[in-house]
Amino acid sequence: MSLATKTEFKAEAIKPKIGSRVLNTREDLLSGEFAAEIRELLEARGVLVFPQVSFTDEEQVAFTKTLGTFAPERKGGEEVISKITLDARENPMAAEYLKGSLYWHIDGTRNDVPILASLLSCRVPSPRGTGNTGFANTYAAFDDLPDDKKAEYEQYRVVHGPWASLFYYEAEPSLAKLQGYAQIGEQELPLVWKHKSGRKSLVIGCTAAQVVGKSALESAMIIHGLREWATGEEFTYSHEWEVGDLVMWDNTGTMHRAEAYDPTCGRMMHRTKLEGEEPFE
């Protein structure tokens, strides 16, 4: 009789409406054995935390590849892991654009097919009480709206652009800077994403500039009112980082943001991504 038993997938909920911790070992995760369970749990829970799993860069890339199509940071480029830091000494351009990551957002609202998921691992945490990453479940936030509001919001389309997020961190930009951001482009997206699965999620965040057909004030009330609703206590989880933690989020059903930290404190995160599998619709 063989004593070999199959390792079980081990996970526990963090909050009722968002987040689970996955407790399997590094080796089990790298084997790819639980890829289907991880993908299913990710969609159900929005955010998965792998506490102190301490992957090397190579292991993070390998783990990412077990879960879907690896999305390189630069298409065809050499770079595989992106370094996420606000420290301009590391990468001045990236640090500029990452200022927007301090506000609630969805990654890739410029693309028809946004990335499916991001995996962020902590190399150097910021001092305690700073630099958490916050997550909000935009499926749950939509589901809990009253029916008349759901029906109203499903009608709306919203123009998104990185230029809109510029005003969150720079109140009076030069025209040249605004033109630079404008060149990155704009994209009209539904306010409510009707997924192939039949589930629906809100598409909001700091890239949302204007609700089509509404005045600036009406737009702001809709966009900011929904942001306030979706980032309320019950839909959100704030992750306090330990070295070696890996956190993965469903970019199609959550918003996220970095909570404020000193850009020169040394905080360093390494990110990999999974290619999107469905357009905003």
Ligand code: OGA
């Ligand atoms: C990102 C991001 C948040 C953080 O990598 O897309 O928004 O906490 N990161 O660094």
Ligand code: MN
């Ligand atoms: Mn982001």
